[in-house]
Amino acid sequence: MKFRTFLMSLLLVFVFVNSGIAQEKITVWMTYGGTMGDVVSNLIKNDFTPKTGIEVEYVPMMATPDLMTKLILEIVGGNPPDICSLEGYQVIELGMRGALEKINQFNDYQDIIDRFYPGFSGQFIYNDNVYAIPGESSWTQSYYRTDIFQELGLDIPVLWTDLDTLVPKLKARGMEFYHENGAGYPRCYMTFLYQRGEDIFTPDGLSSNLDSPEAIEAFKTYTSLYTKHKIPLSMPDYQTFVSGEVPFMVHLHYIYGLIDRTAPQIRGKWAPAHTPGTIRDDGKISHAVPTSSFAYVIPKNTKRSLEKKEAAWEFLKWYTSPEVLAQIQEGFFEAPDKWVLFFGTKAGFESAKYYPEHRALIGEIFEQGVKMTSIPGGYSTYRYIDFAFNQVVLQQHDPEVALKKAASDSTAELERKRKEFARFLKDL
Incomplete structure (x- = not known):
């Protein structure tokens, strides 16, 4: 079984290398520092990069209004991160100014967005343009x-x-x-x-x-x-x-x-x-x-190559996959603060750390979320x-x-x- 997994990982790296994506290094700003940041950065180092060959510079940021200001300055300066987490309400304001990539430009976008409960993903849509993928969810x-x-x-x-x-x-x-x-x-x-x-x-x-x-x-x-x-x-x-x-x-x-x-x-x-x-x-x-969520966006950068943009999208697909979110939710729960967080996906709900007797009720809340x-x-x-x-x-x-x-x-x-x-x- 381990040998089969190794072969699959090797095949994925081969595919990415031949596509040119694996030669890219992306920068990711996320609002998880400390032990939570360690959970995410270790997963990137031990799972994402070995599977794809894409190097990632993980930068923990504080979730404050200053983060949006800093991002805008980096966009204007031509050096924004390839992925950034934002408060949900900030997304449309930046997206309609042309500061964010439209997520629905990617061919497999619908497959990814279908992972989420509609109440968590709809906040980032304006005029049929989608500017973000949901992150940690709130209700x-x-x-x-x-x-x-x-x-x-x-x-x-x-x-x-x-x-x-x-x-x-x-x-x-x-x-x-x-x-x-x-x-x-x-x-x-x-x-x-x-x-x-x-x-x-x-x-x-x-x-x-x-x-x-x-x-x-x-x-x-x-x-x-x-x-x-x-x-x-x-x-x-x-x-x-x-x-x-x-x-x-x-x-x-x-x-x-x-x-x-x-x-x-x-x-x-x-x-x-x-x-x-x-x-x-x-x-x-x-x-x-x-219902609302933190958002993961791909800031616009005229200097960014198509391969680097595709590498950023590969990261978001990996990060929101059922297997990875299960590990993130488990890692956050096992950290000293024992955070019980949820990332808005239907599969993620199955691995969220809720007591069995509470699970059905919380699922009903998600279904009725607006x-x-x-x-x-x-x-x-x-x-x-x-x-x-x-x-x-x-x-x-x-x-x-x-x-x-x-x-x-x-x-x-x-x-x-x-x-x-x-x-x-x-x-x-």
């Missing part, structure tokens, strides 16, 4: 203390309206419900909007959809968590879940691994759950949540949602008035951005 889900719910005879809230019963019972016992907002109020609001089958933009992407009746109702429900139920704006510490002070919360995906590795004393006493849902017009309950829409200048709409939230929760403004103002300001800003980007958009 929200509920977490609850099964022991406390059982002891107090509490039911897991299925609908947001169920909080009308749950929250007073928790507060009567000195406990709280918490809804995370570390990813920003706009993203949290999208859960309520997506569950109603709506988006923050109109279908043509030209205007804000925040003044639609569904958007206004979603905003009222979201802000009522703070104005009616008086839940905390910030969570003092995730240890409040461990202590039982916050036995029910809606939080980001990474909390799963954080609880598991730092609180073995409550193992078997907690579980993930769907976020509370909304009944749609057809009578079905939607538990949709926004991609966050990206349009040029769309990030400005998030800012106006943020303004409206603060006006309602901190200054007691009327939610409908505040959101309609956000819709008007957002639509005007989108129009300004279209004029600003017109010279780029006409070429897409």
Whole structure:
């Protein structure tokens, strides 16, 4: 078996050498340093390069807004990396300016993108152009203390309206419900909007959809968590879940691994759950949540040879393959911090480090996940949602008035951005 594997590896190297790709060396910027960076760089050295003959310079970078600035400077200077990881929202802004290669130019692109759940891959598409491959994925889900719910005879809230019963019972016992907002109020609001089958933009992407009746109702429900139920704006510490002070919360995906590795004393006493849902017009309950991913892009470089561009694509195909992602997820989990991360692929879910009793539920969350829409200048709409939230929760403004103002300001800003980007958009 080992000899057969050796022959296959030798054959792959022979193919790449004869194509000219193996003679290239590519530079990869990724936001994994420390032990996580070691996992990735060792896999590259021990698997990718021996199989393809392509040398890789792995450069760990910090996942900060400065990374995009540094990348832009390198693109302008004519010396960008061959692959770079970015925040998902940054991709379309660079792609429509012609700063990124279109991933769907590669003949086998569709085979690669089909590896991913649609909710994680759709964020990087604009005007049928695809500018990135998904990386580490993000979503929200509920977490609850099964022991406390059982002891107090509490039911897991299925609908947001169920909080009308749950929250007073928790507060009567000195406990709280918490809804995370570390990813920003706009993203949290999208859960309520997506569950109603709506988006923050109109279908043509030209205007804000925040003044639609569904958007206004979603905003009222979201802000009522703070104005009616008086839940905390910030969570003092995730240890409040461990202590039982916050036995029910809606939080980001990474909390799963954080609880598991730092609180073995409550193992078997907690579980993930769907976020509370909304009944749609057809009578079905939607538990949709926004999904997003880090992105892997190939920055444009007029000096880059066709062979080097193909080498970069070979790297992305290798990196997102089921076998490699399984090893990465395993390596991250075995590292001292025991990270439980997921990279958005259907095969990767099978190797993700979730407890067997939680796996089916988390799979359902992925299936219902909704991609966050990206349009040029769309990030400005998030800012106006943020303004409206603060006006309602901190200054007691009327939610409908505040959101309609956000819709008007957002639509005007989108129009300004279209004029600003017109010279780029006409070429897409």
